[in-house]
Every structure is written in C-alpha cells, then in structure tokens.
Amino acid sequence: MNPALLKRAIELAVHNVRSGQGGPFGAVVVKDGRIVAEGVNSVITANDPTAHAEVTAIRRACEKLGTFHLPGCEVYTSCEPCPMCLGAIYWAHVDRVWYAMTKDEAAQAEFDDSLIYEQIALAPQTRLIPMVRVDMGEEAARPFREWLGKADRIRY
Amino acid sequence: MNPALLKRAIELAVHNVRSGQGGPFGAVVVKDGRIVAEGVNSVITANDPTAHAEVTAIRRACEKLGTFHLPGCEVYTSCEPCPMCLGAIYWAHVDRVWYAMTKDEAAQAEFDDSLIYEQIALAPQTRLIPMVRVDMGEEAARPFREWLGKADRIRY
Numbered sequence: 001m002n003p004a005l006l007k008r009a010i011e012l013a014v015h016n017v018r019s020g021q022g023g024p025f026g027a028v029v030v031k032d033g034r035i036v037a038e039g040v041n042s043v044i045t046a047n048d049p050t051a052h053a054e055v056t057a058i059r060r061a062c063e064k065l066g067t068f069h070l071p072g073c074e075v076y077t078s079c080e081p082c083p084m085c086l087g088a089i090y091w092a093h094v095d096r097v098w099y100a101m102t103k104d105e106a107a108q109a110e111f112d113d114s115l116i117y118e119q120i121a122l123a124p125q126t127r128l129i130p131m132v133r134v135d136m137g138e139e140a141a142r143p144f145r146e147w148l149g150k151a152d153r154i155r156y
Numbered sequence: 157m158n159p160a161l162l163k164r165a166i167e168l169a170v171h172n173v174r175s176g177q178g179g180p181f182g183a184v185v186v187k188d189g190r191i192v193a194e195g196v197n198s199v200i201t202a203n204d205p206t207a208h209a210e211v212t213a214i215r216r217a218c219e220k221l222g223t224f225h226l227p228g229c230e231v232y233t234s235c236e237p238c239p240m241c242l243g244a245i246y247w248a249h250v251d252r253v254w255y256a257m258t259k260d261e262a263a264q265a266e267f268d269d270s271l272i273y274e275q276i277a278l279a280p281q282t283r284l285i286p287m288v289r290v291d292m293g294e295e296a297a298r299p300f301r302e303w304l305g306k307a308d309r310i311r312y
Contacts, residue, residue, distance in 0.1 A: 024299030084243025
C-alpha cells in the first residue's frame with residue numbers, strides 16, 4: 001500500500017467537485033507501483049450513470065493495456081466501491097482494492113451505495129426496482145447452449 | 157411485460173455468440189413500449205470488462221435520451237443481471253427489470269455472477285479480491301466536504 005497513490009485518488013475526487021465535472025470520487029489503477037489509468041465520476045457531464053470513478057479507471061486501464069483482465073493491478077479509490085464498481089472490479093480480475101472513505105460515510109454524503117448493498121441481498125422480485133423472472137421455456141436457454149457449444153469460446 | 161421484447165433480448169444474445177462478438181447476453185431498454193436502446197456483451201471485442209449487455213444498453217439509452225436517469229424505462233434482459241449490472245440499473249433509476257435465465261443457470265454456463273453475489277455479502281477485507289480500508293485521517297473526508305458545501309450540486 002502506497003499512501004501517495006490513495007492521496008492521488010482523493011485529490012482527483014476533490015478536483016472533480018471543484019471543476020464541476022461530477023461527484024466526489026476518484027480512483028487510480030496501479031501496476032508495478034505506477035499509475036496506469038485514472039478515473040473520476042462523470043455521471044452528470046457524460047450522461048452516463050455507469051461513469052463512476054472505478055469503472056472509468058478500469059475501462060481506461062484495459063484500453064491502455066489492450067486487455068479485458070487486469071491481473072497484477074490494484075485499485076486505489078477515494079471511497080469504498082459501490083456494488084456496480086465492485087462487480088467491475090471482479091470482472092476485471094484486479095488483485096486488490098485500497099479505499100479511504102466507507103460506504104456508510106458515502107451514505108451521509110447523500111450517496112445511495114448502502115441502499116444498493118441492502119437491495120442486492122433481497123429476493124429479486126421484492127427489490128425497490130423489481131427484477132422479475134419470466135419463464136420463456138426452451139427459448140431462454142438458447143444463448144447458453146450456443147455458448148457452451150462453441151469450441152473456441154474465450155472465457156472472461 | 158411484453159414477451160416479444162424479452163425474445164428480442166434473447167435473440168440478441170444468440171446472435172452475439174454466433175457472430176463471435178462476445179458472451180451469450182443481450183438486453184434492451186424500453187420506454188412507452190418501444191425499444192430505446194439495445195446492448196450485447198462485448199467484453200472481449202471491446203477489451204472492456206464492464207461492457208455487459210445491460211450496462212451497454214443503459215449507456216446507449218442515456219446517450220440517446222440525453223439523460224443520466226431512466227425513469228419510465230424497463231430493462232428486458234436474457235439473463236438475471238450480475239451485481240455490476242444490478243448496480244447500473246439502480247444508478248439509472250429504471251422502473252423494472254424482466255429477465256429470462258437465472259444467475260444459477262448462468263453459473264452452469266461458466267459465468268461467475270453467483271460468486272460475485274456471494275462475495276458482496278462478505279466483509280470487504282475477507283473477499284477473494286480484498287478491499288481494504290486505509291485510515292487517511294482528515295484528508296479522506298475532503299471530497300465529501302467539498303461536495304456537501306457545493307450549493308449547486310446535482311444529485312444523481
């Protein structure tokens with residue numbers, strides 16, 4: 001853990017608010033002790049609800065390194081990742097995450113991360129945004145059947 | 157619920173595997189009964205671990221509608237959303253999600269969604285990808301202080 005890298009993530013977050021670009025979040029992806037990519041929250045300016053700091057930093061790091069997996073990389077982020085960013089972190093296969101503020105502190109600053117963490121644990125159809133399974137019979141299984149039948153499929 | 161829209165999401169998923177673009181997932185964002193945007197999984201071809209079908213469809217719908225929130229919209233998706241996509245769905249404030257395959261069926265097709273659902277419930281530092289809080293003192297709170305002190309902040 002290099003505190004200077006976490007300071008950089010915090011600095012990005014502060015600057016992001018001051019410049020009016022977006023929410024108070026910043027993140028960096030680090031490999032071999034060096035910053036590969038940085039990201040800030042740009043939900044409002046980009047009209048993109050997925051443009052969180054961690055997601056943005058991961059997307060940029062992958063673009064830069066020409067890969068969809070980031071083994072050997074660490075994420076330093078100004079705040080504990082929300083479930084969306086946590087998912088992105090798992091799909092990117094980074095090694096570890098270091099964060100400064102907690103999700104409960106984010107909740108005090110009006111951010112809904114804690115709510116989403118609570119919602120995930122509920123049965124899908126009972127969530128505030130109901131997620132309802134529809135029985136589509138044999139039709140529904142076609143995509144996975146095609147996938148498993150594809151000898152040259154690349155796992156990700 | 158309109159089964160034709162869910163069929164469309166499944167069709168996108170099947171086509172996505174056959175064309176070699178990516179994983180067996182498709183999604184559409186619907187408003188007033190019409191498809192606003194479609195998305196498929198393009199993790200491998202785009203070198204973007206966040207390019208899941210739902211995330212892509214949501215990003216495109218927001219771009220098209222010029223907004224970062226999607227009230228009045230529904231997502232139809234070939235499979236139960238992973239935690240990343242679930243987070244994106246909450247941040248986008250859609251009304252509802254309809255899905256065909258479950259996350260357990262996705263697990264049988266070699267997709268790690270269930271693992272990530274299990275990981276989220278664990279204490280951050282005990283996860284397979286450890287997420288460790290670092291005490292950065294007063295420094296850490298600066299982004300949220302700036303945010304809450306900003307009278308014209310836009311909540312998202």
